[in-house]
Amino acid sequence: MMKNKSYIGVSLVILVFGIIFIPKIIERIKDGSVIQGDRIDGVSNHRSKSANTGLVKIGPEPAFSLTNQDNKTITKKDYAGKVHVVEFFFSTCPSICPKMNQNMLVIEKEFLGNPNFGIISITINPDTDTPQILKDHAEALGVASSNWNFLTGKQDYIYDLANKGFNLYAGQNSNVSGGFEHSGYFALVDKEGNIRSRKDKNGNPIIYYNGLEKEDVKAIIKDIKKLLNE
Structure with a gap:
């Protein structure tokens, strides 16, 4: 007898649950939001906000320790919490460096005064590019940002x-003008030290x-703004 009463009690609970909650579940399915409970919504919205930059994480920025134009040691830690752009160049470059420098100046001007943004220019000809030479080079360019470091060190390093x-790529080549050759690309690094990039039209990073390209300079400026707001 007691066993029958237990079954009846369980049946009543199931019946009440069905009357109260099943219509709500059906309504949520119709709305396409069946998995979007209040707590799940919070997590989902947070992820969407983090991912809406559309920028891919390529990998961590490598650690480094080099000397800047003021003869101070600069490491990766000096850029912790800062979005920054990295390039390799040399002050006597007769080919692509002047254009790279001018495009980097455009980027500097866009974010001048923002303490959360910086630039790193690393020479590939450290025998010539001493701290003083780099300081003269920065002044000749008209660099205004205190967060733009021109770095030198040992060549192999x-x-x-x-x-x-x-x-x-960076290397020596006696057959090219200037004696050195290097990539004309900029690396974009987020506040947490991750190299980031946008995707191309085919969805590839x-x-x-x-x-060297104005369109890429415009693109990196847009993406810097996204990372500053992350």
Whole structure:
């Protein structure tokens, strides 16, 4: 008898649940929001907000320790919490560097005064580009940002950093004008030290931005703004 009463009680609970909650579940299915409970909504919205930049994480920025134009040691930690752009160049470059420098100045001007943005220019000809030479070079360019560092160090270290760390080619070549050759691309790094990029029209990461192309400069400026707001 008691067993029958238990079955009846369970049946009543199931009946009440069906009357009260099943219509609501059906309504949520119709709205396409059956999995969007209040707590799930909160997580979902947070993820959407984080992902809406559309920028892919390529990998971590390599660690480095180099000397800037003021003869101070600069490391990756000095850019922690800052969105920044990295390039490899040399001050006596007769080919692509002047255009890269001018395009980097456009980027600097866009974010001048923003303490959360910076630029790193690393020479691939450190025997010539001493801190004083780099300081003179920065002044000649008209660099205004205190967060734009021109860095030098040992050549082998810099080449490893370029070729193995960033995967941006740098090397010596006596057959080319200036005696050195290097990538004309800019690396974009977020506040957490991740190299980031947008996708191309086919949905593939571009990985780096062409420092010689105006369209890529416009693109990197837009993407810097996105990362500053993350």
